[in-house]
Amino acid sequence: MLEDLLSKYPDLKHVYDLTTTHTRYRKRETINLIASENVMSPLAMLLYLNDMMHRYAEGKPFKRFYQGLKYVDELEVKASELMGQLLNTKFVDLRPVSGTTANAAAFRTFTKPGDKAVVAPVQAGAHVSHTRYGTLGALGIEQIDMPFSLEEWNIDVDKAVKLIEEVKPKIVTLGGSLYIFPHPTRPIAEAAHSVGAKVIHDVAHVLGLIVGGVWPNPLTEGADVITSSTHKTFPGPQGGLFATRLEEDYKEIGKVIFPMFVSNHHLHRLAATAITALEMREFGRDYASQVVKNAKALAQALASRGIKVVMEEKGYTESHQVVLDVSRHGRGTKVATALEEANIIVNKNMLPWDRPEDVKDPSGIRIGVQEVTRWGMREGEMDEIAELIKQVVVDKRDPAEVRRKVIEFRKEFLEVQYCFKISREDEVKLLSLLLHP
Ligand SMILES: *Cc1c(COP(=O)(O)O)cnc(C)c1O
Numbered sequence: 001m002l003e004d005l006l007s008k009y010p011d012l013k014h015v016y017d018l019t020t021t022h023t024r025y026r027k028r029e030t031i032n033l034i035a036s037e038n039v040m041s042p043l044a045m046l047l048y049l050n051d052m053m054h055r056y057a058e059g060k061p062f063k064r065f066y067q068g069l070k071y072v073d074e075l076e077v078k079a080s081e082l083m084g085q086l087l088n089t090k091f092v093d094l095r096p097v098s099g100t101t102a103n104a105a106a107f108r109t110f111t112k113p114g115d116k117a118v119v120a121p122v123q124a125g126a127h128v129s130h131t132r133y134g135t136l137g138a139l140g141i142e143q144i145d146m147p148f149s150l151e152e153w154n155i156d157v158d159k160a161v162k163l164i165e166e167v168k169p170k171i172v173t174l175g176g177s178l179y180i181f182p183h184p185t186r187p188i189a190e191a192a193h194s195v196g197a198k199v200i201h202d203v204a205h206v207l208g209l210i211v212g213g214v215w216p217n218p219l220t221e222g223a224d225v226i227t228s229s230t231h232k233t234f235p236g237p238q239g240g241l242f243a244t245r246l247e248e249d250y251k252e253i254g255k256v257i258f259p260m261f262v263s264n265h266h267l268h269r270l271a272a273t274a275i276t277a278l279e280m281r282e283f284g285r286d287y288a289s290q291v292v293k294n295a296k297a298l299a300q301a302l303a304s305r306g307i308k309v310v311m312e313e314k315g316y317t318e319s320h321q322v323v324l325d326v327s328r329h330g331r332g333t334k335v336a337t338a339l340e341e342a343n344i345i346v347n348k349n350m351l352p353w354d355r356p357e358d359v360k361d362p363s364g365i366r367i368g369v370q371e372v373t374r375w376g377m378r379e380g381e382m383d384e385i386a387e388l389i390k391q392v393v394v395d396k397r398d399p400a401e402v403r404r405k406v407i408e409f410r411k412e413f414l415e416v417q418y419c420f421k422i423s424r425e426d427e428v429k430l431l432s433l434l435l436h437p
Helices: 002-008 010-029 042-048 071-088 097-112 157-168 184-195 208-213 245-262 269-303 331-343 357-361 370-374 378-395 398-412 424-435
Strands: 089-091 116-119 142-145 171-175 198-202 227-229 238-243 321-325 347-349 364-368
Touching: 002 010, 010 370, 010 398, 042 269, 042 424, 071 089, 071 208, 071 245, 071 269, 089 245, 097 171, 097 198, 097 227, 097 238, 097 245, 116 157, 116 370, 157 184, 171 184, 184 198, 208 269, 269 321, 269 378, 331 347, 331 364, 331 378, 331 398, 378 398
Parallel strands: 116 142, 116 171, 171 198, 198 227
Antiparallel strands: 089 238, 227 238, 321 364, 347 364
């Protein structure tokens, strides 16, 4: 029947083919090294396909504007509780539909247009939403950058503390998208609190490492708020959250997220977020520690093959990320494109010494190993990946030849690990239950 439909409606066939071909390409045939991506477990994916995607739930659990939500309310409370257990706080709100939306709500709660924010600078990896070009700018908040120390590849703490005391901002932001060493929450929070500023630490990239216990939890180090995505090292559905130390901050941001930044908050992701939280409770420690081991192993393996990996002097990385300086190999655009032709998926990235006009062709490549770790790869596989990357970047082999090896290599890593396992029959049963209840 499907075959008949596909031959009768060419546009339908086109959409169908693009979707299934993409899925085969990225789930079977590529080595995915984008640091902001991950894959859900089959159980989380299946429960994502539920009727809640059709419904509206404005307001808060048990205080909604529409009827029919008794199970949604309970599920939202449960999912928030599970995330709270992992983050060691009672105050988690899953209504932000993305990390950027969470930032918007947190920034807006503590500032008015014209107020000042002291932010971790772009060199320290800051996300566009923390800058005048993104959410911060859209809210009319003035951006003042903390100084950066290239030796530490981090915020220059002493200078940042002085700056905060001088500027007396309303908010201070930490966290980043190019994020290899933890930002110094404790001293920054002390300085911020001494001038009455709130500290918002954006952990979008490292949430999975925090709940796995291998990265410091900013909430226990003095940050007032964490904002996050739920789909980077935390391998849940695309979405966002904020969590706070104090109940009053939780309530205040809660009054801003709705009605200012979401109405419906994409309810079908709640079940998948809860399943992922449960999987992280069971397997998160093993997953997160393997992620960091893999990142260090990949960095070492690339460096030993003549590719410049930044921060050798500090052991390359403490996170899921490995940062390459490819200025000797044709720069970021060329390298990322050649790797893509070999089915190795990375992104080009600005490095601290790049000039603003280098944005189209920066000198860096950012790599994240969280997804390949989920596919079950360990240190030995990191060495193989480094060899494949080297063949493209250093040896300038024909990418098509490397692509064949990549597809062969992936064949042994087609099942998501660190999650609840179900059988193929269970999958069919569950899908059928969700489609035809
Ligand atoms: C990815 C990222 C975001 C944005 O998250 P979305 O969920 O894509 O909106 C925000 N902050 C940081 C630091 C990020 O890396």
